Amino acid sequence: MTSAVTLSDLHRTFGQVAALDGLTWSAPVGRITAVLGPNGAGKTTAIECAVGLGRPDRGTVRVLDTDPWQAGAEHRARVGVMLQAGGLPNGTRPLRLLRHLSRLYADPVDVDAVARRLGVTDFASTTVRRLSGGQKQRLALAASLLGRPEVLFLDEPAAGLDPHGRLDVWDLVAEQRDAGTTVVVTTHSFEEAERLADHLVIMNAGRTVAEGTPDSVTGGRSLEDVYFSLTRKGAA
Amino acid sequence: MSTPTTPVTSTRSGAASPRRRILAQAAFEVGSLLRNGEQLLVSLVLPAMALVGLSLTSSPSLGPGRRIDVATAGVIALCVISSAFTAQAISTGFDRRYAVLRYLGVTPLGRSGLVAAKVLATLAVEVVQVGVIAVLGAALGWRPQASGIAFAVLFVVVGTWAFVALALLLAGTLRAEAVLAIANLVWVLLLGLGGVIVPRTELPAGVSHVAAYLPSAGLADGLRSALVAGQLNLVALVVVLAWGLLATVLAARLFRFDD
Numbered sequence A: 001m002t003s004a005v006t007l008s009d010l011h012r013t014f015g016q017v018a019a020l021d022g023l024t025w026s027a028p029v030g031r032i033t034a035v036l037g038p039n040g041a042g043k044t045t046a047i048e049c050a051v052g053l054g055r056p057d058r059g060t061v062r063v064l065d066t067d068p069w070q071a072g073a074e075h076r077a078r079v080g081v082m083l084q085a086g087g088l089p090n091g092t093r094p095l096r097l098l099r100h101l102s103r104l105y106a107d108p109v110d111v112d113a114v115a116r117r118l119g120v121t122d123f124a125s126t127t128v129r130r131l132s133g134g135q136k137q138r139l140a141l142a143a144s145l146l147g148r149p150e151v152l153f154l155d156e157p158a159a160g161l162d163p164h165g166r167l168d169v170w171d172l173v174a175e176q177r178d179a180g181t182t183v184v185v186t187t188h189s190f191e192e193a194e195r196l197a198d199h200l201v202i203m204n205a206g207r208t209v210a211e212g213t214p215d216s217v218t219g220g221r222s223l224e225d226v227y228f229s230l231t232r233k234g235a236a
Numbered sequence B: 001m002s003t004p005t006t007p008v009t010s011t012r013s014g015a016a017s018p019r020r021r022i023l024a025q026a027a028f029e030v031g032s033l034l035r036n037g038e039q040l041l042v043s044l045v046l047p048a049m050a051l052v053g054l055s056l057t058s059s060p061s062l063g064p065g066r067r068i069d070v071a072t073a074g075v076i077a078l079c080v081i082s083s084a085f086t087a088q089a090i091s092t093g094f095d096r097r098y099a100v101l102r103y104l105g106v107t108p109l110g111r112s113g114l115v116a117a118k119v120l121a122t123l124a125v126e127v128v129q130v131g132v133i134a135v136l137g138a139a140l141g142w143r144p145q146a147s148g149i150a151f152a153v154l155f156v157v158v159g160t161w162a163f164v165a166l167a168l169l170l171a172g173t174l175r176a177e178a179v180l181a182i183a184n185l186v187w188v189l190l191l192g193l194g195g196v197i198v199p200r201t202e203l204p205a206g207v208s209h210v211a212a213y214l215p216s217a218g219l220a221d222g223l224r225s226a227l228v229a230g231q232l233n234l235v236a237l238v239v240v241l242a243w244g245l246l247a248t249v250l251a252a253r254l255f256r257f258d259d
Helices: A043-050 A074-077 A094-102 A111-117 A133-147 A164-180 A188-198 A215-216 A225-230 B018-035 B037-056 B067-097 B100-106 B110-140 B147-169 B176-193 B203-211 B215-229 B234-254
Strands: A003-014 A017-028 A032-036 A058-064 A079-082 A151-155 A181-189 A198-204 A207-212
Touching: A003 A043, A003 A079, A017 A032, A017 A058, A017 A181, A017 A198, A017 A207, A032 A164, A043 A151, A043 A181, A043 B067, A074 A079, A074 A133, A074 A207, A074 B110, A079 A094, A079 A111, A079 A133, A079 B100, A094 A111, A094 A133, A094 B018, A111 A133, A133 A151, A133 A164, A151 A164, A164 A181, A181 A188, A188 A207, A188 A225, A198 A215, A198 A225, A198 B215, A207 A215, A207 A225, A215 A225, B018 B037, B037 B110, B067 B100, B067 B110, B067 B147, B067 B215, B100 B110, B110 B147, B147 B176, B147 B215, B147 B234, B203 B215, B203 B234, B215 B234
Parallel strands: A032 A181, A032 A198, A079 A151, A151 A181
Antiparallel strands: A003 A017, A003 A058, A198 A207
């Protein structure tokens, strides 16, 4: 199967800390790849390298056959990103922001439809600064879809959402996959990984400790068991 | 699970043209600036009050030339400093804090598009500021030298470049709270001692000599030479260009998109 995203032997060090220590995984085209790992495993650093916000000290990153570091606007238009920190301007209202961001694309999706779908219309009159964590998540997810991306990077998209909100997000992510989009989701939730993943990556201490289809990774055991046995402190 | 499908590229969007992206971002930034009450106060209300105040009094001394002509040129320099430096430093500092710069860096706009849009937005706000000050000045008796207007436009553009570069240098290297404090403090200091409204020749001897090398005095002197005397002030232009070049080189090297 061809891959839309390939990270090969990535090393990235911050001071004395090796955030990525020979990280290798790939995300197959048109599938959902879930990346699981404890805090500090290097998930966010890996996503930053994949979207061109960071550059590995060593190793190669390919996204849609392009090196994302300083890639051009056409490449960035093909990649949708939802960052953990959000990155949304604070002083504006949600729909004004989405309309603005949609103008950066030649043929964006219908802003009102996406906003309705993610419930952004329910808090349209609140400035971004005053949104709850869950509302910000929905808005950031809506923003990531505006340019009809071929690859979608979602850094913990359902974190902080209530059960209904999580279900909405999962349905939407599955829909994107069904429309042919490659999705990479980082998560701490076994439930999320089990529900969504066509392809599973487990990271620990800057490396990949398991990768494959969910069945091949778990081998009949529960995902939770496999995860803890691979990521407990001292596990190699 | 669905069968894997190759994305159908014809349904994909692609990026808008660079021109459209930058114009969209500039329009968004202008809208945000004009919606921000505190910023309007610094950009428009305070300069207008300074102009009215100077026209109604005879102190401080503004030196040779008709008082309203000298004052209006200085207030236009103050407008440029407010928008290009103070407003831009504060908004960029907080955009950096809240990861907005990172986010826009991964959209088709990109980092260079963002910087271009900020310069364009600043120029657009200055058109509004200068328009308001010109009308107010005219009502108070301002008569600019027509032969110097092209030189004045040159100084506004070069001054905007220099002060936006200084703003980005500040906003890209310090914490957002420090940027807020310093940007406002610098605005007040330049207003009082930087040879902006009160020409540096009217300042005490020690201050006057230092001010000669400041971008604030360079910009304001250049505008006064252009609009009061109709002349191109080359020394002032060199001072502003040197600051623009220095700040651009330093900002390009030191600016950090992450907080």
